[in-house]
Amino acid sequence: MRLANFEGRATIVTEDGLVDVAKSSNGAFSASLEKCVGQLGTLRTWFNSAHPRPTDAATAHELLGDERLGPVIANPSQIFAVGLNYAQHAAESGLALPSEPMVFTKFASAICGPNAPLPLPGPMTDWEAELVVVIGATARHLREENALSSVMGYCVGQDYSERGWQFKSSPPQFSLGKSFENFAPVGPWLTTSDEIANPNDLGISTTINGVVMQESSTSDMVFSVAQLVSYLSSFCELRRGDLIFTGTPQGVGQSRQPPVFLQPGDVVVTTIEGLGALRNVAVNSSVTSPTK
Ligand code: ZN
Secondary structure, three states, X not given: OEEEEEOOEEEEEEOOEEEEHHHHOOOOOOOOHHHHHHOHHHHHHHHHHHOOOOOEOOOOHHHOOOOOEEOOOOOOOOEEEEEOOEHHHHHHOOOOOOOOOEEEOOOHHHEXXXXXXXXXXXXXXXXXXXXEEEEXXXXXXXXXXXXXXXXXXXXXXXXXXXXXXXXXXXXXXXHHHOOOOOOEEEEEEEEEHHHOOOOOOOEEEXXXXXXXXXXXXXXXXXXXXXXXXXXXHOOOOEOOOOEEEOOOXXXXXXXXXXXXXXXXXXXXXXEEOOOEEEEEEEEEOOOOOOOO
């Protein structure tokens, strides 16, 4: 099942169109995304048995670029992000493979809908296509072999990063440099984990103005999704709705010769096999970047 935030209402995306959850269930389920995410199993059972008719004819393909889509998870209690988690990205960065996951955060105010515009806070804004894991239940100390049972689903994400601010000082400011306005688009919807047989076998790509910049597979991850969930749960209590940005493959702008960064007007499309695509247009920031 694919659960979307369409015009602020919980909506299921089907091959034939969109199903407004509250209207189609005659109010048995709320229009609130937060409430629907809280009873995802029940919602899926209802959807699979009731076969509700679409309330809007828009298809998944037609929603690429549609700003009526908002974030399915808008206020996670925690957002984890992992650096250098693809072998070929570590290689292009000239760095050895990490022996432990390299964890930082993206602050929640950076979360936005899948097709939101991207204000550029500086001249070195870069792209990072990422598989985003959505935690489904409170958990601690998960073993790797059952870690995926705590995952409710997956989204496509972009870990936009302003490299000038990320690396301006020492030690670097990963969390701040990656948390500007709209630096964490997630979506286009939540695909429930029952639809993804193996999260570490999905094609992942970024195009800019139609040119392929990243094209890889989540099989290149250094630490698998299950290993990351287990690892994080050994430190932190994982909670329903928490997000994990699982790292990016090779092909980011700063590792190119010469480096390439986003310019106003650039169109970034981020795609993961089976999960859909995000589309963000870079725009001039209406505010000045952080004080010098
Ligand atoms: Zn990243």
